Amino acid sequence: xxxxxxxxxxxxxxxxxxxxxxxxxxxxxxxxxxxxxxxxxxxxxxxxxxxxxxxxxxxxxxxxxxxxxxxxxxxxxxxxxxxxxxxxxxxxxxxxxxxxxxxxxxxxxxxxxxxxxxxxxxxxxxxxxxxxxxxxxxxxxxxxxxxxxxxxxxxxxxxxxxxxxxxxxxxxxxxxxxxxxxxxxxxxxxxxxxxxxxxxxxxxxxxxxxxxxxxxxxxxxxxxxxxxxxxxxxxxxxxxxxxxxxxxxxxxxxxxxxxxxxxxxxxxxxxxxxxxxxxxxxxxxxxxxxxxxxxxxxxxxxxxxxxxxxxxxxxxxxxxxxxxxxxxxxxxxxxxxxxxxxxxxxxxxxxxxxxxxxxxxxxxxxxxxxxxxxxxxxxxxxxxxxxxxxxxxxxxxxxxxxxxxxxxxxxxxxxxxxxxxxxxxxxxxxxxxxxxxxxxxxxxxxxxxxxxxxxxxxx
Ligand code: S3P
Numbered sequence: 005x006x007x008x009x010x011x012x013x014x015x016x017x018x019x020x021x022x023x024x025x026x027x028x029x030x031x032x033x034x035x036x037x038x039x040x041x042x043x044x045x046x047x048x049x050x051x052x053x054x055x056x057x058x059x060x061x062x063x064x065x066x067x068x069x070x071x072x073x074x075x076x077x078x079x080x081x082x083x084x085x086x087x088x089x090x091x092x093x094x095x096x097x098x099x100x101x102x103x104x105x106x107x108x109x110x111x112x113x114x115x116x117x118x119x120x121x122x123x124x125x126x127x128x129x130x131x132x133x134x135x136x137x138x139x140x141x142x143x144x145x146x147x148x149x150x151x152x153x154x155x156x157x158x159x160x161x162x163x164x165x166x167x168x169x170x171x172x173x174x175x176x177x178x179x180x181x182x183x184x185x186x187x188x189x190x191x192x193x194x195x196x197x198x199x200x201x202x203x204x205x206x207x208x209x210x211x212x213x214x215x216x217x218x219x220x221x222x223x224x225x226x227x228x229x230x231x232x233x234x235x236x237x238x239x240x241x242x243x244x245x246x247x248x249x250x251x252x253x254x255x256x257x258x259x260x261x262x263x264x265x266x267x268x269x270x271x272x273x274x275x276x277x278x279x280x281x282x283x284x285x286x287x288x289x290x291x292x293x294x295x296x297x298x299x300x301x302x303x304x305x306x307x308x309x310x311x312x313x314x315x316x317x318x319x320x321x322x323x324x325x326x327x328x329x330x331x332x333x334x335x336x337x338x339x340x341x342x343x344x345x346x347x348x349x350x351x352x353x354x355x356x357x358x359x360x361x362x363x364x365x366x367x368x369x370x371x372x373x374x375x376x377x378x379x380x381x382x383x384x385x386x387x388x389x390x391x392x393x394x395x396x397x398x399x400x401x402x403x404x405x406x407x408x409x410x411x412x413x414x415x416x417x418x419x420x421x422x423x424x425x426x427x428x429x430x431x432x433x434x435x436x437x438x439x440x441x442x443x444x445x446x447x448x449x450x451x452x453x454x455x456x457x458x459x460x461x462x463x
Contacts, residue, residue, distance in 0.1 A: 005440035006436060006439055007435070007461070008434075008460070008463050009424060009436070009459070009460050010433050011277075011427060011433065013459050014280045015281075015282050015428075016279075016282065016457055017456050018284075018285065019283070019455065020284075021264075021266055021284055022050075022263060022266060022448065023260040024265075025048050025116075025445050026116070026263075026265075028047050028048035029052070029114075030120075030196070032044070032060060032094065034225060034253060034256060035255065035256045036063070037096055037102075037124060037253055038253035038254060039096060040096065040254065041094070041096075042093070042256040043092075043255075043256075044094075044259075045258065046089070046259045046262070047090045048263065049447070051114075051417075051445070051447075052113065052117065055111050055114040056114065056121075059109040059121060063109070063130070063132075064102065065096060067092065067095075068093045069091075070093065098252040099128040100128070102124075104131050105130075105132050107133075109132055111167075112137055113137045115373075117136075118134050118145065118169065119196070120197060122148045122159060122169055123198060124197075126200075128204070130173060131171055133169070133171075134168060135168040143372075144165055145165055145166050147165075147188070147194050149169065152197065152201055154185065155180040156181045157171070157201065158171065179205060180206070182206055185198060185212070186211075186212045189213075190217045190242075191213070191217055191368075192219075195217060195244070199211070199225065199232065204249065205246075210244070210246075211244050214240070215242065215337065215338040216338070218292040218293055222244055223290075223318065224317070229249075229251065229252075230246070231246065232246050233245035233246075260315075261287070261288030261289075261316075261318045261320040262284075263287075264296075266449070268345075269422065269446075270453075270456070271296075271297075272300075272352055272425050275305050275306075275328065276353060276425070276429040281325070281326045283323065283325075285322045286320055286322065287320055288319070289309070292342060293342060295342030296346035297309075303353065304328065305325070305328065306328045310322050332401070333361055334363070335363055336363070336364040344366075345372075345418060347366055347376065348380050348421075349425060351363070351422065352422050355391075355426070356403050356404070356429060358402060360401040361399065362397065363398055364394065364396055364397045366397040367395065372418075373414075373419075373444075377393060377394075378393065379419055380398070380422070384400075386411055387430060389404050389406055389426075407430055407431055408427060408432035408433045409435075410434075410435045411423045411434065411436055412437045412438060415438060417441045417445045418445070421449055424450075428458055
């Protein structure tokens with residue numbers, strides 16, 4: 005599917021953001037590993053979570069995704085209704101309730117699904133093959149395979165450290181070995197896989213990251229009864245200690261906060277399209293995720309946070325965002341980790357901000373759904389934005405006019421959404437090729453923009 009954007013119309017109105025992708029992945033998997041029936045409201049129903057649920061069903065775990073047909077009453081299209089108000093029901097029977105799958109487990113395009121399952125299946129001692137799309141087969145998996153092997157898990161990647169991953173079974177009653185492990189990069193996906201393995205190890209484990217990545221796993225597992233230490237930070241490094249489970253995880257009952265990473269596109273759109281003012285409801289505000297908000301506020305953005313609350317130990321709030329002029333802002337180090345998925349949309353804001361914005365130490369972006377540094381720079385250049393690519397980031401001096409034209413999504417949902425927002429602020433129409441990939445994380449994205457007044461249609 006391609007999308008055609010006619011720029012110029014201000015965005016106005018209110019929108020409820022769908023459930024957080026990171027929380028949804030964790031909720032589904034941890035519910036599957038718990039003992040009893042879990043009920044998770046505001047679960048994200050999208051491509052990447054369907055990949056995980058499909059795999060869980062193939063592992064013998066009953067999962068049902070209920071979509072409230074009344075859902076979002078204002079939604080005009082099926083996709084708009086579908087990603088709102090989903091409830092996931094999972095009947096878990098503990099790690100030992102997992103059954104070996106009949107065939108390879110498809111993880112689709114979802115790196116989170118593959119890395120989390122690697123840890124969970126290593127913990128459960130289940131034989132399985134984890135595979136995925138061509139895009140997923142290009143992403144590094146040695147970052148989970150190597151430490152899991154150090155813990156004694158019989159897991160193998162292909163020769164270049166990529167999928168498919170092959171796990172052999174472990175004899176019943178045998179345990180993984182506890183480890184103290186320093187992650188070479190800050191990665192919540194790797195940390196989560198290792199924490200899951202550590203829950204079934206022969207003693208306490210400790211994991212150290214160069215900077216603290218999102219801590220949803222620690223919060224959620226703790227609330228389900230796991231022995232996971234409070235966060236410790238020293239000299240910039242972050243440490244988490246994990247004790248082996250002494251009893252099954254308890255079921256998860258509750259509502260997930262909305263996805264700040266999805267809201268990010270609407271936030272920047274409202275900031276750079278003249279005359280816009282929007283309210284976004286129910287946005288997750290976990291401080292390990294709010295790097296983009298901090299950057300935008302430092303740029304002078306008009307963002308008001310109100311109606312704050314907390315659910316399942318995750319803070320959330322409503323945001324009021326108004327169009328206004330922005331000043332440049334540079335980001336590096338820990339702030340990159342706190343906004344790792346928001347860098348493509350940050351680049352669009354930087355193009356409209358006064359002065360030079362530098363993004364450095366963001367080399368992890370080259371290993372996402374696309375090489376996000378190269379693909380982003382290439383597509384922004386084709387919209388006449390001057391951007392200078394660096395090995396670990398890029399630099400943009402603004403404010404620059406953005407010109408419409410034809411751009412490509414590179415099979416990357418976040419790139420497709422960032423380019424759409426650039427198109428909304430452009431001087432002429434933009435066509436995004438392969439824009440349907442947005443349904444991987446935000447199926448109602450175009451519908452949400454239409455409801456806010458944008459002139460967008462699929463072609
Ligand atoms: C995620 C962690 C991040 C992020 C991804 C989701 C998670 O990946 O980019 O979209 O849910 O833990 P890394 O941990 O590989 O940085």
